[in-house]
Amino acid sequence: MENKMNVKFDSVSENESFARNVIASFLMPLNPSVSELSDVKTAVSEAVTNSIVHGYPDTIGEVCMSAEIDGDEIHIVISDKGVGISNLEEALKPFFTSRPDEERSGMGFTIIKTFMDEVKVISEPNRGTIVDMKKAVNANRP
Numbered sequence: 001m002e003n004k005m006n007v008k009f010d011s012v013s014e015n016e017s018f019a020r021n022v023i024a025s026f027l028m029p030l031n032p033s034v035s036e037l038s039d040v041k042t043a044v045s046e047a048v049t050n051s052i053v054h055g056y057p058d059t060i061g062e063v064c065m066s067a068e069i070d071g072d073e074i075h076i077v078i079s080d081k082g083v084g085i086s087n088l089e090e091a092l093k094p095f096f097t098s099r100p101d102e103e104r105s106g107m108g109f110t111i112i113k114t115f116m117d118e119v120k121v122i123s124e125p126n127r128g129t130i131v132d133m134k135k136a137v138n139a140n141r142p
Helices: 014-030 034-055 108-115
Strands: 002-010 062-070 073-080 118-124 128-136
Touching: 002 014, 014 034, 014 062, 014 073, 034 062, 034 073, 034 108, 034 128, 108 118, 108 128
Parallel strands: none
Antiparallel strands: 002 062, 062 073, 073 128, 118 128
16 A cells, blocks of 8 residues: 655644644554554654754744655654754754753654654754654564
């Protein structure tokens, strides 16, 4: 089975749950396990929250989510054209946060990497960030 979708939404916190619900609905034809569904929703939630909180800290911008199902794999891309990440290597380390004043844990990218099979992050200051994720669904079922 192959299927694709694209959705764009404002970088407001209410849209984090919207993105979770959209990706869950899109994934349902693959009949994911509860654990697989939760993993994908959590990874999307973390990536979207990063775009909202860090990508557009002082303004509302556009967050894009695209997804593609190819066979038993889902490929998801969350992107923004926000402030970008000045030191990507440091940002990918557990517990690093650029917003310690807001009690952020700095675990977003670590959580995404834990729940997805492949994760690539591309970012450039003042140009935005792309989080590219893949996960096999039903990979361990007969």
